[in-house]
Amino acid sequence: MKTRSFMTSMRDFLRALWAIVWKDLSAEWRSRELFTAMLVFSLLVIVIFNFALELDVRARSAVTSGVLWVTFAFAGTLGLNRSMATEKDRGCLDGLLLAPVDRSAIYFGKAIANLVFMFVVEAVVLPVYSVLYNTNLFKPGLILVIFLGSVGYVAVGTLLSTMAVHSRTRDILLPILLFPLAIPVLIAAVKASSGFLAGLEIAEVMTWLNLLIVYDLIFMAIAFMFFDFVVEE
Amino acid sequence: MESKPRFLSVLDSITGILFVIATYMVFFYAPVEAVMGKVQKVFYFHVAAAWVGMLGFMVAAIVGGIYLFKNDRKWDIVGLAAVEISLVFFFIAIVAGSIWARPIWNTWWTWDPRLTTASIVELIYAAYLMLRQGIEDPDRRARFGAVYALLGFLSVPMTFISIRLLRTIHPTVVGGGDPGAEGSFSMTTPMKQTFFFSLFTFSVLFADLLWHRVRMGKLAAKIEHLRLRAL
Amino acid sequence: MITVNKLVKRFGPKMVLRGLDFQVEAGEFVALLGPNGAGKTTFLRILASLSRPLMGDVQIAGYWLPSQAAAVRRRIGVVSHLPLLYGDLTAEENLRFFGRMYAVPDLHTRVLEVLDLVGLSSRRRDLVRTFSRGMQQRLAIGRAVLHDPEVMLFDEPHTGLDQDACEMLDTVLQQVAARGRTVVMTSHDLARTADLASRFDVLSRGKIVDSVQRADIDTNQILKFYSDAVKMKEVV
Numbered sequence: 125m126k127t128r129s130f131m132t133s134m135r136d137f138l139r140a141l142w143a144i145v146w147k148d149l150s151a152e153w154r155s156r157e158l159f160t161a162m163l164v165f166s167l168l169v170i171v172i173f174n175f176a177l178e179l180d181v182r183a184r185s186a187v188t189s190g191v192l193w194v195t196f197a198f199a200g201t202l203g204l205n206r207s208m209a210t211e212k213d214r215g216c217l218d219g220l221l222l223a224p225v226d227r228s229a230i231y232f233g234k235a236i237a238n239l240v241f242m243f244v245v246e247a248v249v250l251p252v253y254s255v256l257y258n259t260n261l262f263k264p265g266l267i268l269v270i271f272l273g274s275v276g277y278v279a280v281g282t283l284l285s286t287m288a289v290h291s292r293t294r295d296i297l298l299p300i301l302l303f304p305l306a307i308p309v310l311i312a313a314v315k316a317s318s319g320f321l322a323g324l325e326i327a328e329v330m331t332w333l334n335l336l337i338v339y340d341l342i343f344m345a346i347a348f349m350f351f352d353f354v355v356e357e
Numbered sequence: 358m359e360s361k362p363r364f365l366s367v368l369d370s371i372t373g374i375l376f377v378i379a380t381y382m383v384f385f386y387a388p389v390e391a392v393m394g395k396v397q398k399v400f401y402f403h404v405a406a407a408w409v410g411m412l413g414f415m416v417a418a419i420v421g422g423i424y425l426f427k428n429d430r431k432w433d434i435v436g437l438a439a440v441e442i443s444l445v446f447f448f449i450a451i452v453a454g455s456i457w458a459r460p461i462w463n464t465w466w467t468w469d470p471r472l473t474t475a476s477i478v479e480l481i482y483a484a485y486l487m488l489r490q491g492i493e494d495p496d497r498r499a500r501f502g503a504v505y506a507l508l509g510f511l512s513v514p515m516t517f518i519s520i521r522l523l524r525t526i527h528p529t530v531v532g533g534g535d536p537g538a539e540g541s542f543s544m545t546t547p548m549k550q551t552f553f554f555s556l557f558t559f560s561v562l563f564a565d566l567l568w569h570r571v572r573m574g575k576l577a578a579k580i581e582h583l584r585l586r587a588l
Numbered sequence: 589m590i591t592v593n594k595l596v597k598r599f600g601p602k603m604v605l606r607g608l609d610f611q612v613e614a615g616e617f618v619a620l621l622g623p624n625g626a627g628k629t630t631f632l633r634i635l636a637s638l639s640r641p642l643m644g645d646v647q648i649a650g651y652w653l654p655s656q657a658a659a660v661r662r663r664i665g666v667v668s669h670l671p672l673l674y675g676d677l678t679a680e681e682n683l684r685f686f687g688r689m690y691a692v693p694d695l696h697t698r699v700l701e702v703l704d705l706v707g708l709s710s711r712r713r714d715l716v717r718t719f720s721r722g723m724q725q726r727l728a729i730g731r732a733v734l735h736d737p738e739v740m741l742f743d744e745p746h747t748g749l750d751q752d753a754c755e756m757l758d759t760v761l762q763q764v765a766a767r768g769r770t771v772v773m774t775s776h777d778l779a780r781t782a783d784l785a786s787r788f789d790v791l792s793r794g795k796i797v798d799s800v801q802r803a804d805i806d807t808n809q810i811l812k813f814y815s816d817a818v819k820m821k822e823v824v
Binding site: 280283284287288290291292293294297300301303304305307308311312315331332335338339342343346347350353354357 | 481483491504505507508520
């Protein structure tokens with residue numbers, strides 16, 4: 125009986141992982157359905173906030189990070205849901221499960237693809253917001269926070285979307301499952317974003333960055349451990 | 358049909374008696390607190406309910422872990438029962454907290470860390486139940502429930518810490534279960550005794566309700582089994 | 589090649605497989621027949637390592653499920669009645685993706701080979717979304733043979749295909765089987781499988797109730813064999 129060496133398995137794992145990421149991005153690039161939906165939704169949310177909060181210039185700077193993160197959170201759930209739904213509805217998830225590769229490759233592949241979707245949306249939302257509200261959002265600290273926050277959000281979201289997709293009420297269920305668990309990310313991300321936008325030094329924002337990093341590490345580990353239980357029949 | 362086990366009936370009676378004693382202690386034995394007056398007595402039930410609610414979450418998480426490991430459906434029944442009961446207990450705790458808050462700070466709600474975390478936990482319970490409701494296959498339902506219970510339980514410490522850090526600019530919440538520096542008080546001995554007794558009573562109440570609910574769950578599973586046999 | 593002992597599977601309280609035994613030698617083409625709800629799809633999913641039994645052993649190509657699942661997966665090719673393909677990718681891209689998942693060597697050459705085998709070379713740059721169901725099934729078979737598996741599992745592959753598509757499918761199936769592979773195919777359609785299979789097993793109420801070699805039975809007797817087998821179990 126042939127046994128595969130560790131290096132071969134590792135290579136297979138990474139190859140499968142990137143194959144999944146590439147597949148998701150290519151398929152999305154063809155149809156652009158998901159991306160368009162996420163983007164239009166985000167812009168709508170920003171516009172609605174404009175009317176709902178009736179912000180004058182001063183008040184606006186206080187709520188900018190809040191508005192941004194609410195937008196990202198909701199657009200994120202759209203992406204997470206659709207990503208898993210396409211797999212399940214055409215039975216493609218079975219196709220992935222049939223492959224002789226560790227299940228976590230599916231988790232990381234999907235998570236990375238979801239993360240890329242979120243980044244792309246965020247990359248469009250930031251300049252649009254900057255222009256609409258005449259504020260400069262391109263501070264490097266902010267980019268870092270958006271990165272860390274998205275990673276944590278997607279780590280948990282990918283796992284939960286794998287569960288939610290089996291439910292009849294999948295679209296409304298994912299936010300319900302995700303938001304209570306993502307509160308630490310949202311709080312830390314909003315506070316850190318505000319800090320950077322207000323021009324604070326890194327040292328002052330450090331607590332929140334630490335919280336984000338800790339959350340990301342812990343929940344990536346937990347999510348990937350539980351993924352096996354959730355993805356198999 | 359199994360009849361109610363004798364020990365459960367005994368436990369029911371014990372719970373009832375304990376509750377009567379606890380109520381007596383709260384209203385007559387514990388002294389009326391100097392600053393807050395009679396409304397402070399809500400504290401005994403408020404904290405007890407919250408503590409037991411949290412215990413229930415821990416039970417659900419542990420039992421979920423066991424289920425994932427052993428795949429025996431009875432653990433899933435216990436997990437569901439624990440979440441349902443904790444949902445109610447937490448709700449009682451939150452409402453009792455509101456009743457306490459109103460005369461003291463003239464508000465029904467404070468966004469302090471403990472209360473906020475409690476509401477988030479309540480939402481996690483609700484999400485758990487909604488997740489289960491949407492899944493048809495019973496094995497999958499049990500597995501997903503277990504994973505979410507564990508995930509939820511593990512997220513609570515971080516949630517609490519992050520809210521706590523957020524609110525450090527407001528009056529801090531200090532231990533002992535009092536929700537505000539202005540509302541703090543130290544406990545005299547009879548108060549301590551009442552407090553621990555109500556805690557004990559609520560724990561016994563939880564165990565009693567859990568047992569009943571698990572029995573109900575098992576009977577429901579049996580009915581389902583018989584029904585599918587007959588098809 | 590395939591050995592199954594006392595397989596038990598339950599969905600909630602409902603028993604679907606009740607101590608099923610099954611044995612297939614290398615190179616056999618077994619048609620697994622049975623009425624709806626007999627458990628054919630469930631059984632095939634367990635063989636495909638997509639589902640776990642409550643009790644019982646499964647051994648495929650010398651490896652046990654579920655402990656050596658990865659080794660088994662490398663040696664089986666599965667075609668279900670859903671195509672398991674990505675509509676927004678081209679035929680070629682679909683095969684390349686699965687080729688990477690299975691670590692298929694010389695991928696580019698292999699993909700072209702397989703497309704040729706299933707008669708889809710001319711459509712290789714077209715999106716699978718634009719394919720007819722018959723074409724999708726053929727591509728699905730292509731996906732299943734890509735990594736040259738020893739064992740092939742087909743779950744009602746003719747579902748939803750018209751006569752022409754069925755015939756094309758059969759040609760491909762014959763070519764696939766001719767390579768000496770072991771095949772298990774579930775089916776409703778007796779007439780169709782009669783020409784392909786070397787052995788017929790009947791699954792009824794969670795167990796294999798009868799089995800007969802192609803050599804020992806006449807084509808027009810198959811229908812009688814099948815209904816007898818199913819009825820017998822029901823009387824019991």
